[in-house]
Amino acid sequence: MDELNYKSYRIEAENICVDYHxxxxxxxxxxxxxxxxxxxxxxxxxxxxxxxxxxLTGFVNISKGKIRINGESLRIAQQDQSIAYVPQSEGIDSxxxxxxxxxxxxxxxxxxxxxxxPRESDIQAVKDAIERVDLMEFSxxxxxxxxxxxxxxxxxxxxxxxxxSILLLDEPFAGVDIRTEKLISELFIxxxxxxxxxxLSTHDMIHVREFCDLVLLINKTxxxxxxxxxxxxxxxxxxxxxxxxxxxxxxxxx
Amino acid sequence: MDLCFLSTNITSFVADPLSxxxxxxxxxxxxLVAAVCGFxxxxxxxxxxxxxxxxxxxxxxxxxxxxxxxxLPFSLGAFxxxxxxxxxxxxxxxxxxxxxxTVIGLVFTGFFALGIVLVSKIKSNIDLHSILFGxxxxxxxxxxxxxxxxxxxxxxxxSVFRKDLILYCFDPRHAKTVGINVLFLHxxxxxxxSLAAVVGLQSVGIVLVVAMLxxxxxxxxxxxxxxxxxxIISVISAIISSVxxxxxxxxxxxxxxxxIVLVQTFIFLFAFLFAPRYGIFKFKKxxxxx
Numbered sequence: 001m002d003e004l005n006y007k008s009y010r011i012e013a014e015n016i017c018v019d020y021h022x023x024x025x026x027x028x029x030x031x032x033x034x035x036x037x038x039x040x041x042x043x044x045x046x047x048x049x050x051x052x053x054x055x056l057t058g059f060v061n062i063s064k065g066k067i068r069i070n071g072e073s074l075r076i077a078q079q080d081q082s083i084a085y086v087p088q089s090e091g092i093d094s095x096x097x098x099x100x101x102x103x104x105x106x107x108x109x110x111x112x113x114x115x116x117x118p119r120e121s122d123i124q125a126v127k128d129a130i131e132r133v134d135l136m137e138f139s140x141x142x143x144x145x146x147x148x149x150x151x152x153x154x155x156x157x158x159x160x161x162x163x164x165s166i167l168l169l170d171e172p173f174a175g176v177d178i179r180t181e182k183l184i185s186e187l188f189i190x191x192x193x194x195x196x197x198x199x200l201s202t203h204d205m206i207h208v209r210e211f212c213d214l215v216l217l218i219n220k221t222x223x224x225x226x227x228x229x230x231x232x233x234x235x236x237x238x239x240x241x242x243x244x245x246x247x248x249x250x251x252x253x254x
Numbered sequence: 255m256d257l258c259f260l261s262t263n264i265t266s267f268v269a270d271p272l273s274x275x276x277x278x279x280x281x282x283x284x285x286l287v288a289a290v291c292g293f294x295x296x297x298x299x300x301x302x303x304x305x306x307x308x309x310x311x312x313x314x315x316x317x318x319x320x321x322x323x324x325x326l327p328f329s330l331g332a333f334x335x336x337x338x339x340x341x342x343x344x345x346x347x348x349x350x351x352x353x354x355x356t357v358i359g360l361v362f363t364g365f366f367a368l369g370i371v372l373v374s375k376i377k378s379n380i381d382l383h384s385i386l387f388g389x390x391x392x393x394x395x396x397x398x399x400x401x402x403x404x405x406x407x408x409x410x411x412x413s414v415f416r417k418d419l420i421l422y423c424f425d426p427r428h429a430k431t432v433g434i435n436v437l438f439l440h441x442x443x444x445x446x447x448s449l450a451a452v453v454g455l456q457s458v459g460i461v462l463v464v465a466m467l468x469x470x471x472x473x474x475x476x477x478x479x480x481x482x483x484x485x486i487i488s489v490i491s492a493i494i495s496s497v498x499x500x501x502x503x504x505x506x507x508x509x510x511x512x513x514i515v516l517v518q519t520f521i522f523l524f525a526f527l528f529a530p531r532y533g534i535f536k537f538k539k540x541x542x543x544x
Contacts (some may be wrong), residue, residue, distance in 0.1 A: 021348070057431040078433035085431050096300060096424050097481045106421055110432030116417035142479035162432065 009071070010035055010166055010197040011056065016065030018051050025051040027221050029065075033197050033214070035165070038188065040212035040228070041201040044241055047219045049201040050088075053168050056199070057085050069166065077166075081110045084159035088170040089151065094144055100154050101139045104129050107161035129161035134183060149180030156187065167191065169200040173207055185211070208232060271504045280390040283401055284457045284496040284514065288466065290405045292492030293412055294450045295471030296484045297443060301423040305355060306340070307467040309362035310444070311451040313339030315369025315460055318385055323376045329400045329452045336448030339365050366460075388459035388511035390500065401453050408449050415442060420481055457496065458511035465515040466492065473522045476529040491521050 011033040018026045026048040033039055041049050054060040056067065058074045069077035077083055084107070107129070108122040118126075130139050133153035143151055152172065159167055172184055188211050191198060199216075202208060208215055208228060215232050217223040217240040224236040271277040298307055314332035321331025339361055346357045373382050384392065393401075412419065421429045422439040430436045447467070454463040474487035499514030527534050 021351070054427070057427060059427045059430050075433075078431060081432055083431055085427060087425065087427065091427075092425055093300070097475070097479050097484050098420070098424060099480070102420075102481075106425070106428060107432075109417065109421060109429075109434065115414065144479060158428070 008034060010037075010069070011199070012066075012068040012071075013056065014066045014068075016055055016062045016067060018048075018055050018060055019063050020060075024220065026055070026218075027064075029218065029222050031199075031216060031222075031225070033166075033199065035195045035197055036192055037214060038192060038198040038200070038212050039214040039216055040208040041199055041216050041218065042203075042205075042208060042237075042240065043201075043218040043223075047240075048221075049218065050091075050170060052218065053085060053170055053199075053201070056168060057083055078110070081162055082164055083166045083168060084162045084164035086152075086155045086159050086167065086169040086172060089148055089175055091170065092155075094151060096144070097142060099140050099142055100130065100135055100146070100157075101126065103143060103154050104139075104157045104161050107158035110162070125161045125163070126157075129157040132160055132187070133157040147177065149176035152176050153180055153183065156184065165195070166197045167199070169198065171202060172200055173202060173204055205232075205237075267501070267505065271501060276391050277500070277504060279393060279398070280500055280510075281497060283393055283398060284390045284500055285493045286405050287401065287453045287457045288470075288492035288496040288514075289489050290408050291450050291454045291463075291466035292470040292489040293409060293485060294446055295467055295469070295488045295492070296474060296481065297412070297419055297423055297471075298447065298467055299471030299475055301443070303443075303447070304464070304468045305358050306444075307447060307451070308464040309339060309343065309358045310336045310447050311455065311460055311463040311467070312362045313365035314448070314451055314455065315366050315385065316372055317369075318455075318460075319369050319372040319376065319380060322380050323372075327396070327400055329404055329449075332452040332455070333448050335365060336451055337444065340444050340448075384459070385455070386459050386461050387509060388455060388457050388462070390457045390510050393456060397456060401456065404449050404453050408446050408453075411442060411446055415439065419443060458514050462511050462515045465518055469515070469518040469522050470495070473518075473525045476522075476525040476532045479531075492518070495521060 009032050011031060013029060013031040016026065016029050017024070029048070029052065031039075041052060043049050051060065055062050056069075058078060067074055069082050070080075072080075104126045105118060105122070108118065108125060109116050112118065112122065130136055133156050135150060135153055135157065138146065138150060143154060146154065156172075173181055176184070188198065200212075209232065212228050214226065215228045216225045217231065217236055219240050219242065223240045224231045272281075298304065314336045317331035317333070317335030318328045319331075321328045324331075343354075343357055343361050346352070346361065347354050350357075352360075370382075373380055373385075381389070383389075418429070418434060418439055419442070421434070422436060422443070426436050429439070450467060451463050454466040457463075458466055470488040470492040471484070473491050474484040477487055478484050495518040496514050499517045500510060502508055502517070503510040503513040525533065530536065
């Protein structure tokens with residue numbers, strides 16, 4: 001029974017620690033997410049949000065703790081294309097000479113042969129993904145010629161083309177236009193219905209209340225974790241942001 | 255009459271050097287080297303490895319000297335020291351609080367100094383001038399074989415792993431997430447860099463080989479938004495630079511390496527000023543509303 005329970009978690013991070021050259025970025029962090037759950041990752045700049053993502057994608061090694069994805073090791077999760085990461089805008093070189101099509105095709109690389117030559121199914125997956133983010137007319141456009149919102153949608157399409165069961169999104173709503181924001185919101189509902197697990201970092205408290213079933217408040221370690229309605233309280237937010245009150249941070253209506 | 259005189263002049267400008275065996279060889283070999291360096295150049299420019307290219311190309315110096323002294327293929331010594339310098343840079347960076355660019359500068363100047371000291375100490379027929387500034391006109395048959403072999407190897411590696419390397423330069427985190435071996439790609443690119451530096455230094459010498467590795471890519475980057483086009487432009491501009499550089503050096507009695515790199519720099523300058531979209535004068539805007 002226990003084994004069954006264990007396997008039912010999509011993401012399970014247990015007491016994970018990450019340090020960069022002896023400098024602790026994250027310690028004793030825990031997280032458990034099931035299929036169809038959307039969790040908000042909230043914290044100050046430098047609180048360890050991106051580090052948390054890096055640990056879950058295997059981009060940095062954890063110095064302590066354990067990460068299981070679908071009950072398996074990270075290496076197997078990577079081979080199975082289980083995790084897709086959607087970077088924040090600053091995380092990529094927007095002037096890199098690749099087109100929307102190229103970027104979305106990168107979502108398929110993990111399941112292609114060594115030369116990464118696309119099969120019919122890969123081409124179809126890329127087409128479908130670009131259609132879902134409404135960028136068909138831009139598919140041959142270099143990413144440098146897109147708006148911030150269109151670029152964000154391109155990376156979402158890459159995650160869709162990858163057909164991952166877990167989506168990690170770093171600041172998906174930062175710097176996007178209204179149309180993109182609406183499209184992302186709709187996609188979230190579709191993803192949830194498809195049973196995908198989503199972990200997203202955000203600075204926007206309204207988005208947390210709107211989309212997230214669960215919230216993980218971090219400041220180098222987990223400050224609070226649980227259902228949004230219970231955990232997302234002014235007291236918890238205040239302690240997450242180093243003693244500053246939510247009024248100061250986000251205005252009185254927050 | 256004038257036109258006839260001009261055309262005779264141009265014909266002799268082009269044809270005269272070709273009557274010399276050493277010039278034909280120099281033109282062919284330098285074009286090959288330029289093509290390989292130009293090919294790699296698009297990756298290095300986008301990865302932001304200009305300083306790394308400088309480091310590797312200088313660090314091969316002691317390797318070349320030792321290999322010559324021991325009668326080994328100079329490319330072997332150069333390759334060992336090139337890769338060794340990169341490993342050392344990585345090690346020092348990880349184990350100390352000194353910043354990366356400082357570590358790179360520190361390690362490669364150390365290796366370079368070791369090379370210069372070795373040349374002065376090992377009494378042999380090593381020509382310091384040809385190592386530092388290249389000697390495409392005096393390339394030997396065994397050097398030709400090595401160069402062709404290394405060039406083919408680099409081109410094959412870059413072609414087979416082309417898409418993975420583009421992804422590695424663009425978004426290594428995604429590569430890692432989908433199970434692609436990022437560490438392998440890192441060392442693959444470094445290996446290609448070391449090998450390209452080895453062949454490049456014959457053309458323009460250790461001091462200037464970094465130009466062969468970054469200038470064509472930078473020029474191409476100003477002219478296109480497509481990676482494939484960037485590679486093609488980069489290779490073509492590198493070959494043109496080599497050919498014109500050698501011609502100028504023949505006719506005006508210039509140092510060949512310097513002449514090649516100077517042509518590259520001029521082509522970059524031209525792109526910098528007049529590139530349709532990214533040049534200072536943005537020609538496209540003058541002709542269309544786009």
